[in-house]
Amino acid sequence: MRDLLKQHIPNITEEACDKFVAYYELLIDWNTRMNLTAITEPEETVKKHFLDSLAALPFLPENARVADVGTGAGFPSIPLLIMRKDLRFTLVDSLNKRIVFLQEVLKTLGLSAECVHARAEDFGRDPKYRAGFDAAVSRAVAALPTLLELTVPLLKVGAKAYCYKGDVGGELETAKSALHLLHCTAEVMPVASDYGARTLVICTKNAPTPSTYPRKAGMPSKKPL
Ligand code: SAM
Numbered sequence: 001m002r003d004l005l006k007q008h009i010p011n012i013t014e015e016a017c018d019k020f021v022a023y024y025e026l027l028i029d030w031n032t033r034m035n036l037t038a039i040t041e042p043e044e045t046v047k048k049h050f051l052d053s054l055a056a057l058p059f060l061p062e063n064a065r066v067a068d069v070g071t072g073a074g075f076p077s078i079p080l081l082i083m084r085k086d087l088r089f090t091l092v093d094s095l096n097k098r099i100v101f102l103q104e105v106l107k108t109l110g111l112s113a114e115c116v117h118a119r120a121e122d123f124g125r126d127p128k129y130r131a132g133f134d135a136a137v138s139r140a141v142a143a144l145p146t147l148l149e150l151t152v153p154l155l156k157v158g159a160k161a162y163c164y165k166g167d168v169g170g171e172l173e174t175a176k177s178a179l180h181l182l183h184c185t186a187e188v189m190p191v192a193s194d195y196g197a198r199t200l201v202i203c204t205k206n207a208p209t210p211s212t213y214p215r216k217a218g219m220p221s222k223k224p225l
Pocket residue numbers: 069070071072073074075076092093094095098118119120121138139140141
């Protein structure tokens with residue numbers, strides 16, 4: 001695992017290597033008791049989980065407050081936090097078992113982040129969190145129109161949501177209405193990968209989100225904007 005990490009992640013420190021190894025061991029152990037990931041082979045884990053998660057790393061402002069919406073087993077937030085301790089993460093997931101796993105990961109790795117068990121729709125309406133983030137990240141959670149409704153309300157005006165995607169061709173077209181209603185603009189950034197198309201869709205919030213969004217839990221995916 002250490003050799004793979006050094007081979008795939010440029011300039012990785014020994015300390016970061018230790019943390020990725022400990023994270024991998026916890027993932028494999030807890031995965032026997034709960035559904036965390038289908039990817040368990042070391043090289044696949046380094047490439048498809050760890051390295052893939054780091055795609056937004058160069059774009060996140062220093063000391064940024066960042067929300068990871070639908071974090072699951074901690075992707076992309078845990079790899080980002082291992083590499084950038086300045087980032088102030090809030091990890092959100094609707095499945096409490098995954099939040100319990102993430103609390104154990106943070107404790108073992110000696111990292112600090114806030115973990116919240118909530119539906120993103122409710123989280124985005126909570127005044128404690130709404131419009132309070134410098135960035136949002138989200139990977140493998142929903143189609144783009146749904147994902148925009150779950151992430152954009154969390155952002156300060158001028159901040160960006162980094163949506164981790166595969167091939168986004170058609171999806172961007174279907175997100176036109178969501179982009180308009182949520183007052184944001186999107187750009188597509190290809191991510192280097194040797195196992196198929198990977199992209200970051202970077203959405204900038206240009207004005208406050210209308211108070212109607214996000215709609216009540218379930219609606220953003222049932223009736224995408
Ligand atoms: N982001 C992780 C990754 O890339 O491996 C997890 C992806 S997993 C396919 C989707 C995760 O999003 C699950 O953990 C699920 O519980 C969470 N999720 C889906 N819809 C959600 C919502 N509306 N609010 C909060 N979490 C949600």
